[in-house]
Amino acid sequence: MKLYHWRASPHACKVLAVAKYLDLFEKTEEVPMHPWEVDSPLTGISPIGKVPVLIKEDGEPVFDSDVICLYLAQRAKAESGADKGLYPEGDALFTALRQQVVASSIKESAVLCIVEEHARPRTLQSHDWIDRQRARVASCLLFLEDHAHELDAAAPTIGDFSVVMALAYLNYRFPSYVWHPEHPKLTLWYEQMLRHLFVAQSLPMEVHTFPVAMVKLEK
Ligand SMILES: N[C@@H](CCC(=O)N[C@@H](CS)C(=O)NCC(=O)O)C(=O)O
Structure with missing residues (x-):
């Protein structure tokens, strides 16, 4: 997975923390990209032109931070069989x-x-x-x-x-x-x-x- 992010962005930092918590950080290549640059390539990666954006192995982008975290939680559960309770029930x-x-x-x-x-x-x-x-x-x-x-x-x-x-x-x-x-x-x-x-x-x-x-x- 590739994570386009910026370390000053609180949305991106949330994704980083969640990826680490779920032991998925090692499977994530970090690609720093400043979201406010004029003519940023970000708009070619995600239509909303904001960080963070996760690119899955199949090349599909996942955005925004909330959706990325949900994706990571589901993936961690599928891979390890364990649920760390990020999204509780009820x-x-x-x-x-x-x-x-x-x-x-x-x-x-x-x-x-x-x-x-x-x-x-x-x-x-x-x-x-x-x-x-x-x-x-x-x-x-x-x-x-x-x-x-x-x-x-x-x-x-x-x-x-x-x-x-x-x-x-x-x-x-x-x-x-x-x-x-x-x-x-x-x-x-x-x-x-x-x-x-x-x-x-x-x-x-x-x-x-x-x-x-x-x-x-x-x-
Ligand atoms: N709802 C989005 C918000 C992301 C967001 O606002 N990112 C800012 C950086 S903190 C950004 O990329 N802004 C660029 C812009 O608005 O053009 C999420 O949770 O990922």
């Missing part, structure tokens, strides 16, 4: 999928803020837009704190993987945004998740600066 599945949606909202809003602040000329930046994204992040964090009992670092589901990368991305991109004191239960769970090597070794990191060509997004 009500627990809907809890996990709800966590996944809340985490995706945090990731998407955080990425939108970064792009607004880094890709747009200052004169075109919208503070209302940025405030709207920040408010969404704040309400999602509050929801997760109120439902922290549904998170489980000892037996992580796809919800746990989604949330941990959303929080890691906030820490990474917005280090001055100190969300921890107001979300003590979430913080405790987050610290437990970080103790897993498959999480700690997949955290968002910068291996690339924003491409100069991003200014062309304005044209």
Whole structure:
């Protein structure tokens, strides 16, 4: 399998952590590709032009990150015969999928803020837009704190993987945004998740600066 990804992308980091957890990372060739480059070859790989994209052995692309994780979980189960419980049964599945949606909202809003602040000329930046994204992040964090009992670092589901990368991305991109004191239960769970090597070794990191060509997004 080939994984087109970018290490600063929280969506890509989630896939990396899941692949490691499921012992499928060794079967995955990593292909770094910056998603914001103008004329990026990504659009020829996936119609949505976003990372991550997984290319299966038969050449078929799998996207987006949520679908890739589901694919990996099914593949791991088929290959090993064991189910690590990433997608539990019954009500627990809907809890996990709800966590996944809340985490995706945090990731998407955080990425939108970064792009607004880094890709747009200052004169075109919208503070209302940025405030709207920040408010969404704040309400999602509050929801997760109120439902922290549904998170489980000892037996992580796809919800746990989604949330941990959303929080890691906030820490990474917005280090001055100190969300921890107001979300003590979430913080405790987050610290437990970080103790897993498959999480700690997949955290968002910068291996690339924003491409100069991003200014062309304005044209
Ligand atoms: N829903 C997608 C979102 C992926 C996504 O937004 N990736 C960003 C990087 S963090 C991207 O590639 N953006 C490029 C673009 O929007 O043009 C997923 O979960 O994979």
